[in-house]
Every structure is written in structure tokens, then in C-alpha cells.
Amino acid sequence: MNFFRDIWNSIVRRDSLSTDKGKSELVFLNVWLHIHPAKVKKEHLRFRHTFYLGFITFFLFIILVTTGIALMCYYRPYPSQAYQDMKDLQFVVFLGPFIRGMHRWAAHLMVICVFLHMCRVFFTGSYKKPRQFNWVIGVLLLLLTLGLSFTGYLLPWDQLAYWAITVGTNIGSYAPLVGGQLRELLLGGHTVGQAALIRFYVLHVAVLPGLVGLLTIVHFWRVRKDGGLSRPLWKLERKPVEELVTIGAPAEPAALRVSSAAQSKTYGLMEVVTGKPIFETVSPDEEEDTVFAYPYAFLRESIALMGTVVGLMVISILYHAPLEELANPAKTPNPAKAPWYFLGLQELVSHSALVGGVVAPALMVLALLAVPYIDRNPSRRLRERKWALWLFSAFVVANLVLIIIGTFFRGPGWAFIPPWVHVVAGAE
Amino acid sequence: MNRRSFLGWGAAGFAALCSSVAVSFGAVLRYLVPDVFYEPPQTFKVGKPADFAYGPPTFLADEKIYVFRDREKGFSVASAVCTHLGCTVNHFQSDDRFHCPCHGSIFAANGAVVHGPAPKPLPWFEVTLARDGQLSVDKDKVVPSTYHLMV
Structure with missing residues (x-):
């Protein structure tokens, strides 16, 4: 049955959906689904x-x-x-x-x-x-x-x-x-x-x-x-300080220095380009608030x-x-x-x-x-x-x-x- | 190539590009305007004078006109297309007025606006007697409502 499994694996190239990696790959390796995060x-x-x-x-x-x-x-x-x-x-x-x-x-x-x-x-x-x-x-x-x-x-x-x-x-x-x-x-x-x-x-x-x-x-x-x-x-009513999460340079550069890894995670777009890097800072609370698509x-x-x-x-x-x-x-x-x-x-x-x-x-x-x-x-x-x-x-x-x-x-x-x-x- | 001629050629090239885009756009727009319209002609014959009765006007559905025949004054032709939004008006014998079904415009017997959203009176068209003895109507020639053809 290797023959059919090879065909299947050539079409679907993600890991099993029982793993988090597989769930992510389902979205970002698929041209139709990757409009989702x-x-x-x-x-x-x-x-x-x-x-x-x-x-x-x-x-x-x-x-x-x-x-x-x-x-x-x-x-x-x-x-x-x-x-x-x-x-x-x-x-x-x-x-x-x-x-x-x-x-x-x-x-x-x-x-x-x-x-x-x-x-x-x-x-x-x-x-x-x-x-x-x-x-x-x-x-x-x-x-x-x-x-x-x-x-x-x-x-x-x-x-x-x-x-x-x-x-x-x-x-x-x-x-x-x-x-x-x-x-x-x-x-x-x-x-x-x-x-x-x-x-x-x-x-x-x-x-x-x-x-x-x-x-x-x-x-x-x-x-x-x-x-x-x-x-x-x-959500706005509950946390009046926090506004929209936006992609772009952090509003206050100082925040990057002050916030330790324990308080927030910063994702960056890694690429050799000139200009300001693109960062998205996400607090652990928010990280916990997410689920897989x-x-x-x-x-x-x-x-x-x-x-x-x-x-x-x-x-x-x-x-x-x-x-x-x-x-x-x-x-x-x-x-x-x-x-x-x-x-x-x-x-x-x-x-x-x-x-x-x-x-x-x-x-x-x-x-x-x-x-x-x-x-x-x-x-x-x-x-x-x-x-x-x-x-x-x-x-x-x-x-x-x-x-x-x-x-x-x-x-x-x-x-x-x-x-x-x-x-x-x-x-x- | 020095700076001056580079900028000169660059500006000329940019202008040429812009104008050719503009010309192409205009040409496409012009392409969409037909040169031949397969539509009913604006000038047409409606029949012999004897075909029309005195009294209530005759409605010609295909041409969308009303043909009036008066004993003293003769023939006159009014448009049946409402000047508001193009619906076909109905002539009511009861009040001798034109009523538009779409937005309630009312026109007097001479085409003048009596009521409602129509901005202009109904136009009257030139009617003449053709060589073969038929009445000929020209929708391109708008005449005053007092215009009549005595046959």
C-alpha cells in the first residue's frame, strides 16, 4: 500500500492533524486556507x-x-x-x-x-x-x-x-x-x-x-x-488601556526593552531589509486566548x-x-x-x-x-x-x-x- | 547623456506613455458607443388620415405616440413617454389628461405638467403628409403644442 500512501503524501504534505505542527501546516501550506491565521x-x-x-x-x-x-x-x-x-x-x-x-x-x-x-x-x-x-x-x-x-x-x-x-x-x-x-x-x-x-x-x-x-x-x-x-x-470594556493589536513597529519602543520574556512574546518578520522591523507583541494572556483555526x-x-x-x-x-x-x-x-x-x-x-x-x-x-x-x-x-x-x-x-x-x-x-x-x- | 537631456527625454517619454494610455482608454470607451443603432427609426409613417377617428386620441404602442384628430384644427402628435423616467403615460378620456403610472405625474391635454415629478411637458412631434398620402411623424422635430396639420 506504499504506492497509494506515496500519492496521498505527495498531495497532503503536512504532519498529522493530531499534532499542533500539523494543525498549523494545514492552514499555511494550503493555498485556499492560508487566508486564515x-x-x-x-x-x-x-x-x-x-x-x-x-x-x-x-x-x-x-x-x-x-x-x-x-x-x-x-x-x-x-x-x-x-x-x-x-x-x-x-x-x-x-x-x-x-x-x-x-x-x-x-x-x-x-x-x-x-x-x-x-x-x-x-x-x-x-x-x-x-x-x-x-x-x-x-x-x-x-x-x-x-x-x-x-x-x-x-x-x-x-x-x-x-x-x-x-x-x-x-x-x-x-x-x-x-x-x-x-x-x-x-x-x-x-x-x-x-x-x-x-x-x-x-x-x-x-x-x-x-x-x-x-x-x-x-x-x-x-x-x-x-x-x-x-x-x-x-473586551474593550474590561481592559480599557489595551487598544487594537496592530502589525507594525511597537508604538512605544521602550516597551520592548522593559518587557521581559515572561511578560510578553515578540514576533518579528526576519528578513534582511532596511527600515523599521515589523514586530507584533503579544502578551501571554492573549497567547492563551488563541486556539488553532x-x-x-x-x-x-x-x-x-x-x-x-x-x-x-x-x-x-x-x-x-x-x-x-x-x-x-x-x-x-x-x-x-x-x-x-x-x-x-x-x-x-x-x-x-x-x-x-x-x-x-x-x-x-x-x-x-x-x-x-x-x-x-x-x-x-x-x-x-x-x-x-x-x-x-x-x-x-x-x-x-x-x-x-x-x-x-x-x-x-x-x-x-x-x-x-x-x-x-x-x-x- | 547629461542630466538635462536625461530629464528632458524622461519627461517626454512619461508624457508619451500617459497620452497613449489616455488615448487607449478613450478608444475603448468609443468602441462601446455603437455607430449603428438597430432601433426603430425616428421618422415613420402611421397611416392614412382617414384611419384616424375624431375625438379620443389614437395610441400607437410601437411608436409610443398619441395621434390627435380635431375637427377644426386637424392632426397633432404627442409623445407618450413620460419626461420624468420614461414610463408610458395613459390618456384618460374622463379628465382629458395624461397619467403616468410610475410616479404619478399628470399632464394636461396640451402636454403641460399639471402635477408631480415630471420636469418638462410632453413634447409634440411634427406631423406631415407624405407623397403617398400617409401621415408621417418625425420624432426628431419637436413642435409647439399649437402645431396642427390640416388635411
């Missing part, structure tokens, strides 16, 4: 610190890529074929409705999880130094997620798709100076037609997922380089992954993705509504296309991007950042209220109609 802080594994929202978002993206590739095997991005292919997926393709449902609901969930993840990072103050730029990348990923949802929306070529994209691209055309050209570039023409469909398809299956993949790698890489996740708030972190990630997949499967079995009638450029459905995550925007637009559709969202995005640079308060403790918390909460509540109004309180002709009032659909 070999040992992680116990506090980082706590569910109530992160709710695993970043992981769940990433898993949803993986599910979206997988189901998306499956859908690509049947879908042709041409106005006369697209809707037909959707009908095929709905009625004649084995597991078609299930795969499409997984894709649709994962997309909705991803928007929700990205948003919740952003809220978690804000409320725990995890965008503060040295993590400012990773927050910016996170906001870009949020925008790309919305872009993926938007471009995906057109592809079924049903009434909802057609009119959501007509309204959406017209909002863009209100942008000063470049608006009109921007719309023409996106649509490849002047109306939502064949050229627009192929462009949205290319953006949806190649350009935007590629960008999300690249930025995700940077996002994860920077989490590692910033010393892992931020410290949970309850295998199995503790991997087990939790696997549970999060399985929970996400199973939850999504159950939703997809219970609810099929909706498909309206074939796109009809002559007849606008009444009311014509964008997907729910854009209904806040549509509510703003119903008051003014320029202010509500361009100025307000542009300011919102700029404010989000600038959050870590505007909020220069170094403290992460909740009671010391009342202003930031109030402002961000107001931002979240305003968005939710606008979405709820747009979703439940707007009827035909965008009239304000409470959901408990019955309106005959299609009445003119």
Missing part, C-alpha cells in the same frame, strides 16, 4: 461579535456564482429568446425553478447581509484606524452588489425587468453633464432593447462578479494584515456555510422566483416598481428625479465612503461615540422607512395607499 483569537470566533455576516455574505456570493453558471447553460441574452428560456427554466428544465429560486433569493439575501454586515462594522467601530480603507472597499463591494442585482434584474425580460431598468437608467440620465451619455453607454442605444440586454448580461456574468471577486480578496487580505477582526466591544474556526465556518445553503434551499423549495408576463414596451404596469432594495430610491425619485435620484444617493455614497475619515474619534466604546451612532442609526432608519413606504404604501399612479386598503389592480 494558524491560530485565531477565541473572541473572534464569538457569534455575538460578528454574527458571521461577512462569511455568510461570502458564501452567498459563492452560491450565486455556482447557480449563475448553471443558469447560463440555458439562458440566451436575446430579447426574443430570453423570456422563452426563463419559461423553459420554469417548466421544462429539471430543477430549473429550484436553481433559479436559489439564485434569486441568494441575491436578495446578499443585499440584506451586506447591509447588516456594514451596520455591524459601524456599530462596533471596526472601521477605525488601521481599518479605514477596508471600510471603503466594503462600501465599494456594497455598490457592486447593488450593481449585480440591478443588471441581473433585466435578464428575465419580463415586465418587471423591462420597466425597472427603464426607470433605473433614466434616473442615471439625470446626472449632470455625463448623464445622457452614461445611459447611452450602458444601454448601447436609446431604449431598453437588444443592445441593452447583451450589455447588462456581460456586466452581470463577467465584469461585476470579477470585480467583486478581486475586491473580496483585498478585503479579506486586509482583515488579516490588520491583525484579524476588531476586538469585541465587551483547525478545527475551531473551520467548524464554525462550515456550520455557517451549511446553515446558509440549507436555509436558502428551504426558501427556494417553498417559494419560487417570480416571473411576470413578457416585457411590453407599450404598456407600463401600474404601479411600476423597482426591486425592493431600490424602492427607497424610487420613493425619493417620485419627489424629484435630480435631487432624489442623483444628488441624494450620490451624497449618501460619498458620506459612506468618507465615514472613517470624517469620524476621527479614536474610541470604539459605544458611550464615547454618541454622535456617530445617532447619525448612522438615522441613516439606516431613513433608508428602511423609504423602502417600507415604497414597498407597502404606494399604489397605482404612485398614490399613497396604505397596505390595508384594497385597490383593484389594473384599474385605469
Whole structure:
């Protein structure tokens, strides 16, 4: 059996997992796992610190890529074929409705999880130094997620798709100076037609997922380089003196000289380079607070992954993705509504296309991007950042209220109609 | 090579590099703008004058226009595309106004904005009589709402 053992040993070159060396090597000899540290802080594994929202978002993206590739095997991005292919997926393709449902609901969930993840990072103050730029990348990923949802929306070529994209691209055309050209570039023409469909398809299956993949790698890489996740708030409460563990030269060089080996361990990057050496000083307390990524972190990630997949499967079995009638450029459905995550925007637009559709969202995005640079308060403790918390909460509540109004309180002709009032659909 | 000529050549080379990157970027952007649009033509014939009744306007779905025929004044053609965000407006005979289903804009019979987010009135298009006796509409020629064609 030496033959098979040689093959196995050529693939897996680590020591046995029963040893600490083997557990470390599992992580750092493996290209897919080495984004993890070999040992992680116990506090980082706590569910109530992160709710695993970043992981769940990433898993949803993986599910979206997988189901998306499956859908690509049947879908042709041409106005006369697209809707037909959707009908095929709905009625004649084995597991078609299930795969499409997984894709649709994962997309909705991803928007929700990205948003919740952003809220978690804000409320725990995890965008503060040295993590400012990773927050910016996170906001870009949020925008790309919305872009993926938007471009995906057109592809079924049903009434909802057609009119959501007509309204959406017209909002863009209100942008000063470049608006009109921007719309023409996106649509490849002047109306939502064949050229627009192929462009949205290319953006949806190649350009935007590629960008999300690249930025995700940077996002994860920077989490590692910033010393892992931020410290949970309850740890800050207990040890008010100690702040973030950062990689870089020790803040006080004196500490290196004073602290004896009994009090702390200093890890250095051993390399012959000029400039300050890179040190990470870890106290024995913290050393005891760490566990091996295998199995503790991997087990939790696997549970999060399985929970996400199973939850999504159950939703997809219970609810099929909706498909309206074939796109009809002559007849606008009444009311014509964008997907729910854009209904806040549509509510703003119903008051003014320029202010509500361009100025307000542009300011919102700029404010989000600038959050870590505007909020220069170094403290992460909740009671010391009342202003930031109030402002961000107001931002979240305003968005939710606008979405709820747009979703439940707007009827035909965008009239304000409470959901408990019955309106005959299609009445003119 | 002395310092002056090194810096001179270096600056020239850097400028050349930057401009070629800019030109390439512009060319790619230009590549994405089609030279031929496979879209319905802006000028089209809509039928003989006798095809159109007096009274309520005729909605032409493919062209997204309303054709009005008035006994005294003759033909006029209004756009059916809301100036707000491009939804198709519906003409209601009950109040002789255009209603947009998307965000509730309302336009008067002459296209003027009566209510709601639409920033501009509905445009009216030039309508002429072609040689073959059909009405011809040109969406590129916007005319005042008082423009009429008497046949």
C-alpha cells in the first residue's frame, strides 16, 4: 500500500492533524486556507461579535456564482429568446425553478447581509484606524452588489425587468453633464432593447462578479494584515488601556526593552531589509486566548456555510422566483416598481428625479465612503461615540422607512395607499 | 547623456506613455458607443388620415405616440413617454389628461405638467403628409403644442 500512501503524501504534505505542527501546516501550506491565521483569537470566533455576516455574505456570493453558471447553460441574452428560456427554466428544465429560486433569493439575501454586515462594522467601530480603507472597499463591494442585482434584474425580460431598468437608467440620465451619455453607454442605444440586454448580461456574468471577486480578496487580505477582526466591544470594556493589536513597529519602543520574556512574546518578520522591523507583541494572556483555526474556526465556518445553503434551499423549495408576463414596451404596469432594495430610491425619485435620484444617493455614497475619515474619534466604546451612532442609526432608519413606504404604501399612479386598503389592480 | 537631456527625454517619454494610455482608454470607451443603432427609426409613417377617428386620441404602442384628430384644427402628435423616467403615460378620456403610472405625474391635454415629478411637458412631434398620402411623424422635430396639420 506504499504506492497509494506515496500519492496521498505527495498531495497532503503536512504532519498529522493530531499534532499542533500539523494543525498549523494545514492552514499555511494550503493555498485556499492560508487566508486564515494558524491560530485565531477565541473572541473572534464569538457569534455575538460578528454574527458571521461577512462569511455568510461570502458564501452567498459563492452560491450565486455556482447557480449563475448553471443558469447560463440555458439562458440566451436575446430579447426574443430570453423570456422563452426563463419559461423553459420554469417548466421544462429539471430543477430549473429550484436553481433559479436559489439564485434569486441568494441575491436578495446578499443585499440584506451586506447591509447588516456594514451596520455591524459601524456599530462596533471596526472601521477605525488601521481599518479605514477596508471600510471603503466594503462600501465599494456594497455598490457592486447593488450593481449585480440591478443588471441581473433585466435578464428575465419580463415586465418587471423591462420597466425597472427603464426607470433605473433614466434616473442615471439625470446626472449632470455625463448623464445622457452614461445611459447611452450602458444601454448601447436609446431604449431598453437588444443592445441593452447583451450589455447588462456581460456586466452581470463577467465584469461585476470579477470585480467583486478581486475586491473580496483585498478585503479579506486586509482583515488579516490588520491583525484579524476588531476586538469585541465587551473586551474593550474590561481592559480599557489595551487598544487594537496592530502589525507594525511597537508604538512605544521602550516597551520592548522593559518587557521581559515572561511578560510578553515578540514576533518579528526576519528578513534582511532596511527600515523599521515589523514586530507584533503579544502578551501571554492573549497567547492563551488563541486556539488553532483547525478545527475551531473551520467548524464554525462550515456550520455557517451549511446553515446558509440549507436555509436558502428551504426558501427556494417553498417559494419560487417570480416571473411576470413578457416585457411590453407599450404598456407600463401600474404601479411600476423597482426591486425592493431600490424602492427607497424610487420613493425619493417620485419627489424629484435630480435631487432624489442623483444628488441624494450620490451624497449618501460619498458620506459612506468618507465615514472613517470624517469620524476621527479614536474610541470604539459605544458611550464615547454618541454622535456617530445617532447619525448612522438615522441613516439606516431613513433608508428602511423609504423602502417600507415604497414597498407597502404606494399604489397605482404612485398614490399613497396604505397596505390595508384594497385597490383593484389594473384599474385605469 | 547629461542630466538635462536625461530629464528632458524622461519627461517626454512619461508624457508619451500617459497620452497613449489616455488615448487607449478613450478608444475603448468609443468602441462601446455603437455607430449603428438597430432601433426603430425616428421618422415613420402611421397611416392614412382617414384611419384616424375624431375625438379620443389614437395610441400607437410601437411608436409610443398619441395621434390627435380635431375637427377644426386637424392632426397633432404627442409623445407618450413620460419626461420624468420614461414610463408610458395613459390618456384618460374622463379628465382629458395624461397619467403616468410610475410616479404619478399628470399632464394636461396640451402636454403641460399639471402635477408631480415630471420636469418638462410632453413634447409634440411634427406631423406631415407624405407623397403617398400617409401621415408621417418625425420624432426628431419637436413642435409647439399649437402645431396642427390640416388635411
